[in-house]
Amino acid sequence: MKNTRREFLKLAAVSAIGVGAGRLGFLGDAPAHAGPLPGVANFEEGLKAKHWGMAIFTAKMTPELIEKCRTACHTEHNVPDIPGNKNIKWFWGASFEESFPTEHGHYLSEEVEHREFPLLCNQCETPMCVKVCPTQATFQRPDGIVMMDFHRCIGCRYCMAGCPFGARSFNFQDPRPFIKHFNPHFPTRMRGVVEKCNFCAERLAIGKMPMCVEAAGGALVFGDLADENSDVRKVLREHFAIRRKPDAGTSPSVYYIL
Amino acid sequence: MLEKALKGSPRYWGTLIALGMIVLLGLGFWLYQLTFGMKITGLNRDVSWGFYIAQFTYLVGVAASAVMLVLPYYFHHYKEFSKMIILGEFLAISAVVMCLGFIIVDIGQPQRMMNVLLNATPHSMLFWDMVVLNGYLFLNIIVGWTSLQYFKNDMTPPKWCKFLAFVSVIWAFSIHTVTAFLYAGLPGRHYFLTAIMAARFLASAFCSGPAILLLLILFLRRLTGFDPGKKAINRLAVIITYAMCVNIFFFLLEVFTSFYSNMPGHIAPFQYLFTGIDGHDMMVPFMWTAVVMGLGCLVFLIPTPVREKTPALVIGLIMLVIASWIDKGLGLLIGGFTPNPFETVTVYAPTVPEIMISLMVFAMGGIVLTVLWKIAVEVRVEVEGGNLSMVPPPAAEAE
Numbered sequence: 001m002k003n004t005r006r007e008f009l010k011l012a013a014v015s016a017i018g019v020g021a022g023r024l025g026f027l028g029d030a031p032a033h034a035g036p037l038p039g040v041a042n043f044e045e046g047l048k049a050k051h052w053g054m055a056i057f058t059a060k061m062t063p064e065l066i067e068k069c070r071t072a073c074h075t076e077h078n079v080p081d082i083p084g085n086k087n088i089k090w091f092w093g094a095s096f097e098e099s100f101p102t103e104h105g106h107y108l109s110e111e112v113e114h115r116e117f118p119l120l121c122n123q124c125e126t127p128m129c130v131k132v133c134p135t136q137a138t139f140q141r142p143d144g145i146v147m148m149d150f151h152r153c154i155g156c157r158y159c160m161a162g163c164p165f166g167a168r169s170f171n172f173q174d175p176r177p178f179i180k181h182f183n184p185h186f187p188t189r190m191r192g193v194v195e196k197c198n199f200c201a202e203r204l205a206i207g208k209m210p211m212c213v214e215a216a217g218g219a220l221v222f223g224d225l226a227d228e229n230s231d232v233r234k235v236l237r238e239h240f241a242i243r244r245k246p247d248a249g250t251s252p253s254v255y256y257i258l
Numbered sequence: 259m260l261e262k263a264l265k266g267s268p269r270y271w272g273t274l275i276a277l278g279m280i281v282l283l284g285l286g287f288w289l290y291q292l293t294f295g296m297k298i299t300g301l302n303r304d305v306s307w308g309f310y311i312a313q314f315t316y317l318v319g320v321a322a323s324a325v326m327l328v329l330p331y332y333f334h335h336y337k338e339f340s341k342m343i344i345l346g347e348f349l350a351i352s353a354v355v356m357c358l359g360f361i362i363v364d365i366g367q368p369q370r371m372m373n374v375l376l377n378a379t380p381h382s383m384l385f386w387d388m389v390v391l392n393g394y395l396f397l398n399i400i401v402g403w404t405s406l407q408y409f410k411n412d413m414t415p416p417k418w419c420k421f422l423a424f425v426s427v428i429w430a431f432s433i434h435t436v437t438a439f440l441y442a443g444l445p446g447r448h449y450f451l452t453a454i455m456a457a458r459f460l461a462s463a464f465c466s467g468p469a470i471l472l473l474l475i476l477f478l479r480r481l482t483g484f485d486p487g488k489k490a491i492n493r494l495a496v497i498i499t500y501a502m503c504v505n506i507f508f509f510l511l512e513v514f515t516s517f518y519s520n521m522p523g524h525i526a527p528f529q530y531l532f533t534g535i536d537g538h539d540m541m542v543p544f545m546w547t548a549v550v551m552g553l554g555c556l557v558f559l560i561p562t563p564v565r566e567k568t569p570a571l572v573i574g575l576i577m578l579v580i581a582s583w584i585d586k587g588l589g590l591l592i593g594g595f596t597p598n599p600f601e602t603v604t605v606y607a608p609t610v611p612e613i614m615i616s617l618m619v620f621a622m623g624g625i626v627l628t629v630l631w632k633i634a635v636e637v638r639v640e641v642e643g644g645n646l647s648m649v650p651p652p653a654a655e656a657e
Contacts, residue, residue: 085302085604094600101601104522128445134384135373154373155296155366158384160306164446166599170306170366172297191295192366248445 037185038206045207050226051125051144052199053253055235056118060219063116066093069212069220073120073197076211078188080178088169090197091120091212099256102245112258118220120212121146121167121197122244122252129159129168138194144225144253145199153193160194164248168196225253259407262636263629269481273628277621284618287611288363296366298611304598305606307364312591313616314360316466316583317623318437319459321353321394323467325430326497332423338493341638342475342486344409347402348630349471350430354395356623363615383439390433397426402630410637434459441594449527449593452515458508459586465501466582468494469575474627476572484635492566495575499559502578506552509585523601527593530603538603541592544584552581 073079073091080088096108099117127146129138137152138159160168174191182188186202189195200210208214213222223232232255241255291298301308324346330336331343362368379385401423408415438456445451452458472494478484516524529535531545558574559565565574598604608616 085304086297087303089303098600098602101599102523132382132384132444134379134382134388135370135377136379137373137377152370152373152377153367154370156361156364156384157306157366158382158440160303161441161447161595162444164444164599166304169303170301171295172299172301173295194366245446250445 042206047204047207047209049143049224049230051224051253052123052204053144053223053225053232053255054123054199054213055221055232055239055241055255055257057219057221057235057239057257058112058115058117059257061093061116061118061216063093065216065219066091066116066118069118069215072211072215075181076183076200076203077186077198078175078179078183079195080175081180082173082175082178086170086172088171088175088195089119090169090195091118093117094119100242100244102247117256118212119165119167120254121199122165122250122254123197123199124250124252126249126251128162128164128248128250132158132162134158141201145201146196147198147201148193148195150187150189150193150195155192155194157194164245164250165252168194170194259403259410259633259637262633266632270628270632274625277624277628280621281618281625284614284616284621287614288618290611291363291615292368298609300607300609300612302604302606304600304604305592305595307591307595308606309588309591309608309612309616310360310364312587313619314357314364315437315459315590316587317353317357317360318391318434319463319582319586320467320470321350321357321391322430322434322460322463323471324350324398325427326464326468326494326501327471328423328430329427330493332420332427336493338487338490341484342471342490342494344402344406344634345475345478345486345631346471347398347405348634349467349474349627350398351395351402351630352623352627353467354391354398355626356619357391358395359619359622360616363619383436383443387433387436387440390429390436394426394429394433397422397429401426406634406637410641412641431460434463441590446599447594448521448523449590452512454508454511458505458512461501461505461508462582462586465498465505466579466586468498468501469578469582472498473572473575473579474631476568478631478635482635484638491571495559495565495571498575498578499556499565502552502556502559502582505582506556526597526601530596531589531593535597535603538605540605540607541589544588548581548584548589551577552585555581 070091070093074081077090079090082088093116096103096113096115096117099119123144123146125144127138127140130136130140130146133139134156135152135154137149137154138146139149140146155170157170160170171189171191171193176188179188200208200212203210209222210220213220221232221235223230225232227233235257236255239257241257243252243255246252287298299308299310327339327343327346331339362371365371374385374388401419404419405415405423408419435456438459441447441450442452442455472491475484475486475491479486513528516528526535530538531541533539534542555574555577557564558570558577564570592606595606596603
C-alpha cells in the first residue's frame with residue numbers, strides 16, 4: 001500500500017515536470033508576451049450589440065496603416081504567413097478594381113483609383129457561407145457576427161464557393177510552422193479547415209475593440225448598426241459610404257466611406 | 259449470385275488486378291495528401307474547387323443516365339431494353355461509388371465526414387446531395403440485385419421491386435437537379451448562376467451517361483458475345499443523339515444570354531475559357547476541342563444510316579464523351595471560379611498527385627463495375643444456357 005503510494009507520487013512528480021517541459025517547449029516565450037488569461041471580471045465587461053458593423057474612412061487608410069492593422073490582426077489570431085496562392089488572409093489591402101469590381105467607371109477620381117482598400121470578412125446580414133455550410137461549422141451569432149467552429153468544419157470549402165467576397169481561406173497545410181509570433185490566447189488551426197475574420201469576437205467578449213480598429217486609430221469605426229446613437233451610425237449618417245457587391249444580396253455589415 | 263464474381267477467366271482476374279494496382283498506386287498519393295494536406299493539389303485560395311469536384315459532377319450525370327433505360331422500360335414498356343437495363347443500373351452503382359469517392363478525397367477533414375449527418379442542415383444543398391446520392395445508390399443496389407435474382411430464378415420481379423424502379427426514375431432526376439443546385443444558387447459565381455443549370459446538367463447527363471454505357475456495352479459484346487440486341491442499341495443511340503442536341507442548344511442559350519445582355523460578370527468566364535484573359539489561356543485548346551468534338555459527333559450521330567453502323571457510332575460516341583467531359587469535367591468548375599471574386603485570374607491546373615488520386619477513384623469504380631457486370635453476364639449465361647446473344651453472333655452482325 002505504502003509502496004504504491006510512493007510510486008504514484010513519484011510518477012506524478014515526473015509527469016508534472018514532463019508536462020511543464022512540454023508546455024515550455026511548445027509555447028516558447030509566448031506566454032510572457034501574452035500576459036495573463038482573462039478572468040471572470042473581464043468577461044463581465046463584455047461589449048454587446050444588436051448587430052455589429054464597421055465603417056471605414058478609406059482616405060485615412062494608407063497602405064502603411066493597412067499593413068499595421070493586418071499585422072495586429074494576424075498576430076492576434078495566429079494567422080500563418082504562407083507564401084503563394086494557398087495563403088490565409090483575415091485582413092488585407094487591395095486595389096479599387098479588386099475591391100469593387102462591379103464599379104466599372106472609365107474615369108475615376110485618380111486619388112480613389114489608386115487608393116488601397118482594406119478588405120476583411122463583410123460579416124453579412126444574410127451570409128451565404130452560413131446558408132451553404134452542411135455542418136453549421138460556420139454560423140451567425142445573434143449579434144450578427146459570422147463565426148467558425150474550427151473543430152466541426154469538414155473542409156468541404158462550399159463556403160468559399162458561396163462567399164462573393166473571397167473572404168475565406170482554407171488551410172491547405174498545417175499552418176503552425178508558418179506562425180511567427182504565437183499568441184496562446186487564440187487557438188491555432190489544423191490543416192483541412194476553413195477560417196476567416198471573426199470581428200474579434202474573443203476581444204469583444206472581454207470588453208475590447210477589434211485589433212484592427214485599435215490599430216487604425218480612428219480610421220475604422222466599429223459599433224452597433226442597430227443603435228442609431230452609436231458611433232458607427234453617426235459616421236454613416238454624416239458621410240457617403242458604399243458596400244462591396246450589394247447586388248449579391250448578402251447585405252455586408254462593413255461600409256466604405258469614399 | 260456473388261459466387262459468380264469469384265470464378266473467372268485470367269482476363270477477368272487480370273483486369274481486376276490491373277485496376278487494383280492503380281488503386282494501390284493512387285492510395286499512396288492519397289496517403290500523401292492526408293499527411294501533408296491539400297497543398298499537394300493545384301487548388302488555391304481563389305479556385306477552391308477543382309478536378310475532384312468536377313469529376314464528381316460528371317459522374318453524377320453518368321449515374322443519373324440509367325434512367326434513360328429504366329424510364330422507357332418501366333413507363334413505356336419498351337421491352338427491347340430488358341437485356342441492357344441491369345447493366346445500366348450496375349453502371350449507376352459504380353458511378354455513385356465514384357461520386358462518393360471524389361467527395362471523400364476532396365474534403366480537408368474526411369474523418370469528420372459524419373458531421374454532415376450529426377449536424378444535418380437542410381438549408382445546405384450539400385446535405386440534400388448526400389441524401390439523394392446515397393438514396394440513389396441503395397435504390398439501384400436493391401432494384402438491380404433483386405431483379406437479377408428473380409431473372410436467374412425465372413420469376414417476375416415482385417411488385418415492390420417494380421415500385422422502387424419507378425421511384426428510382428424520379429430519384430435519378432433529383433440527383434442531378436440537386437447537384438446543379440449546389441452551384442446554381444451561389445450569388446458570386448456568374449458561370450454557375452443560371453436558372454437552366456439543372457436542365458443543362460440533365461441534358462449533358464442524358465447524352466454522356468448513355469454514351470459511356472453504350473461504349474462499354476459494345477466493348478462487352480466484343481469480349482463476351484453478350485448482345486443486348488440491335489434494336490436496343492439503335493434506340494439508345496437515338497436517345498443519346500437527341501440529348502446531345504439539347505445539351506448543345508442549352509449551352510448556346512447561355513452564350514446568348516451572356517453576350518447579348520453584355521453583362522461583364524457573365525461574359526468573363528466565357529472569355530477565360532474560350533479566348534483567355536490577360537494571356538492566361540490554358541483552357542482555350544481544351545474548350546475548342548470540346549466545340550469541335552461536340553459538333554463533330556453530331557455528324558456521325560444525326561444521319562441514321564451512319565449512326566447505325568457500329569464503327570461510326572463508336573467514333574461519334576467517343577467524340578461526344580470527350581466533348582461533354584471537357585465541358586463538365588473541366589470547364590464548368592474552372593469557369594465558375596475564374597475570374598475570382600476580385601475579377602482577377604488565378605490559374606488552376608490539377609497536379610500529378612491530384613490526377614493520380616482521381617485515377618484511384620476511377621479504378622475503384624472500374625472494379626465495382628467489372629464485378630457487377632461479370633455477375634450480370636454470368637447470370638444470363640446460366641439462364642440462357644450459354645447462348646448470350648440469342649441472335650446471330652456479333653461478327654456476322656457487324657456487317
